[in-house]
Amino acid sequence: MDKVLMKGNEAIAEAAIKAGCDCFFGYPITPQNEVPEYMAKHMAKSGGVFIQAESEVAAINMVYGASGAGFRVMTSTSSPGMALKQEGISYLVGAELPAVIVNISRGGPGLGSIQSSQSDYFQVTRGGGNGDYRIIVFAPSSIQEAVDLTAKAFDLADYYRNPVIVLGDGMIGQMMEPVEFYLTKNRTLPTKDWATTGTNGERKPNIINSLALVSEDLERHNYKLQKKYDEMEEKEVMYETHKMQGAEIVLVAYGTTSRITKNAIDSLRESGIKAGLIRPITLWPFPNKAFNEIPKPAKSILVVEMSMGQMIDDVRIANEGRLPIHFHGRPGGMIPTPEEIVEKAKEIVGGAK
Amino acid sequence: MATEKIIMAGFGGQGIMSMGQLLTYAGMIEDKQVSWSPSYGPEMRGGTANCSVIVSDSLIGSPIINNDATASVVMNLPSLLKFEKQVIKGGNLVVNSSLIEKKAERKDLNVYYVAANEIATEIGNNKVANMVILGAYIELTKIVSQESIVEAMKKVFGPSKQHLVELNKEALKCGAKEV
Numbered sequence: 001m002d003k004v005l006m007k008g009n010e011a012i013a014e015a016a017i018k019a020g021c022d023c024f025f026g027y028p029i030t031p032q033n034e035v036p037e038y039m040a041k042h043m044a045k046s047g048g049v050f051i052q053a054e055s056e057v058a059a060i061n062m063v064y065g066a067s068g069a070g071f072r073v074m075t076s077t078s079s080p081g082m083a084l085k086q087e088g089i090s091y092l093v094g095a096e097l098p099a100v101i102v103n104i105s106r107g108g109p110g111l112g113s114i115q116s117s118q119s120d121y122f123q124v125t126r127g128g129g130n131g132d133y134r135i136i137v138f139a140p141s142s143i144q145e146a147v148d149l150t151a152k153a154f155d156l157a158d159y160y161r162n163p164v165i166v167l168g169d170g171m172i173g174q175m176m177e178p179v180e181f182y183l184t185k186n187r188t189l190p191t192k193d194w195a196t197t198g199t200n201g202e203r204k205p206n207i208i209n210s211l212a213l214v215s216e217d218l219e220r221h222n223y224k225l226q227k228k229y230d231e232m233e234e235k236e237v238m239y240e241t242h243k244m245q246g247a248e249i250v251l252v253a254y255g256t257t258s259r260i261t262k263n264a265i266d267s268l269r270e271s272g273i274k275a276g277l278i279r280p281i282t283l284w285p286f287p288n289k290a291f292n293e294i295p296k297p298a299k300s301i302l303v304v305e306m307s308m309g310q311m312i313d314d315v316r317i318a319n320e321g322r323l324p325i326h327f328h329g330r331p332g333g334m335i336p337t338p339e340e341i342v343e344k345a346k347e348i349v350g351g352a353k
Numbered sequence: 354m355a356t357e358k359i360i361m362a363g364f365g366g367q368g369i370m371s372m373g374q375l376l377t378y379a380g381m382i383e384d385k386q387v388s389w390s391p392s393y394g395p396e397m398r399g400g401t402a403n404c405s406v407i408v409s410d411s412l413i414g415s416p417i418i419n420n421d422a423t424a425s426v427v428m429n430l431p432s433l434l435k436f437e438k439q440v441i442k443g444g445n446l447v448v449n450s451s452l453i454e455k456k457a458e459r460k461d462l463n464v465y466y467v468a469a470n471e472i473a474t475e476i477g478n479n480k481v482a483n484m485v486i487l488g489a490y491i492e493l494t495k496i497v498s499q500e501s502i503v504e505a506m507k508k509v510f511g512p513s514k515q516h517l518v519e520l521n522k523e524a525l526k527c528g529a530k531e532v
Contacts, residue, residue: 005378005389031393114394175416176374176389178381262414337419 003178008143008168009034011179012076012102015150017042018181021100022071023049025062027081030114031170032104035076056081060088060101067097068208070195072154076102078170079120080111083128089163090129093225094210096194098157100150102166104173107333115333116170118255121310124165125284132222134229136236137165137283139254143177149281151184156236158189160228167283169306171256171335232285239287240279243269247276248297249345250323252315253304254280257336261304264341271342273349283311291318298323300348304341305329355410357496358418360436362403363428363449368483371509372426373404376487378505379497380408388416401431408496426490428469428483430455437462447490447532449482465489467531473524481524488528499525 006014013035016024024039036052043050049066053059059075067073077085082103092099105120107113124137136156140146146168153164196206212218240258243265244250253261258279268275274297278290294301301323303312309327316325328344330336359376363369373389380387386409392402405418424445425436430453440446442461451470467489469482491497502525506518 003381005374005381005387170393171390171416174391174393176377177416178387256416259413260415260417266414335417337417338415339419 003180005176006143006179007034007174007176008146009104009173010038011143011147012150012166012168012173013038013042015147015181016074016100016154017046017048018183019151019154020072021048021074021154023051023062023066023073025051025053025059025066025073025075026077027053027056027059029056029078029081031106031116031173032076032078032102034173035102035104056084057088060085060092063099063101064088064092064095064097064208067092067099068095068196070192070197072098072158074100074102076104078103078114079105079108079117079123082120082123086123086128087130089127089135090131090133091210092163093129093133093135094131095208096161096225097163097208098154098161099163100153100157100166101163102150102168104168104170106170107331113333114170116174116256116335117306117331117333118169118257119307119310119331120167121283121305121307124167125286125314132225134232134284135163135165136160136232136285137167138238139167139281139283140172141255141258141279143172143175144179145281146172147179147181148184155187155189158192159187160232161194162228162232167255169255169257170333236282237285237287237289238281239290240277240281241290242277242279244276244278244295246274246297247295248274248299249349250276250278250294250298250301251304251341251345252278252280252301252311254283254311257304257306260336260338261341263338264345267338267342268345271346273345275345280311283314286314286318288318291315291320294323301325302341302345302348303327303329304336306335307331356413357408357424357494358422359406359408359490360403360418360422360425360439361406361428362401362425362432362436363483364431365400365402367402367428368480369402369428370404372483372487373406375502375505375509376406376408376491376497378509379501382501382504383497385409385497386411386413388413390416403432403436424490424494426486427453428486429453433457445490445493447486447493449486451482463493465493465532467528469528472527472531476520476523476527478520481521484521484524485528485531488525489532490528491525492529493532499529
């Protein structure tokens, strides 16, 4: 298929439709509005359902209902809206329901701003819902990757019977890049024999539920869920390394920030400083492996985020105390410049010598 | 051409975003690497509007232009004041002289004055001023061809607006003659 030029939000919506999304439920919030806008226009044409819910809470619970009935379901929102969905996300996990949840994040806390930010890292990787739960989180850094990962998110959600989050910062939602849509089927998915599709009087009713009052039962359920998280950690880690060979300083960044960091790496290398990049594509499971493979000459790590430093916690865990970790971040919807990153890296390398 | 980083700016309603999108689309048609990022905010018709377009032969890292624009195309006075200073030394500055009386202050830029609104009105519609100035810009840099922009129009405008392609094409041509 030919390349088309699309906004990130529209491309994510089109990718969802192409992936067979049956139902979309959402509530407007900038900077993700083009997702529901596109869905409103195109869902009916593809035989699907679009509903603008009365709130984010309603939308995530509609997701619960439709997913329980066996449909492929998506919702999208931005940071404060994501906060409202947390209870529903925990219930989806508890009831083992697949769903794709898109968060095109903006500055916080509170209502914050509508500009691009990465301060939802804790929210998506740790979660604001109750209970022991884990969710695969994709963090695309280009529109093409956003498209590919959205399609993959539907498959993984069905495969694990667990929600999957696609986290893009506002830039990913708003910018335009060429994209291609191609269908990739890389895993066989189980049939949804658990869904509430009507018994026809031929089988016992299926029940979708996250309540288990007998502690022994709930313990067993948690062990079962944990097995799925273990499998995700083993199989679903994704990351990119860039110019890591011989790197003396390793930068770590995801999403839009990783692209700015790549520019910084080019100019650091021009001035004789060997810098490389680890870019987590799944924020959970976090690519710990990439940190075990950091080459010998590396003397320090520099984490760059559009936040006050949230991913830095995971970098500390992955680093296992081997290298000193530094941080550069811009919160509140401000975007770090390559120059700032270069300056910070030079300061670190200079100090290490 | 290695990498062109262009800021396009004006007020809401001047077709700034469409002008940027057409340039981006045309770059894509010519198999170049492209990105388009809008400024977005709580803005409305008449408010400020700008977008950053990158067209390159090599992969694009950051889609953000940060005081390293190779060109600014400015359609109103606040845009001139804001974006003249973001162009690199020796870069291009294309100014809509119909709406901007002020001259550029910097001496280290190639500055072009195009009376985009007057020209657009002469050929029949004030609204194609954006295509006049885009025509001028691509003529100076040859970053994409006029034909590719016209191809892009056919795709971007949609079936209901195909009758506008001819007028827009004419606007590009008139703009090109100005530089």
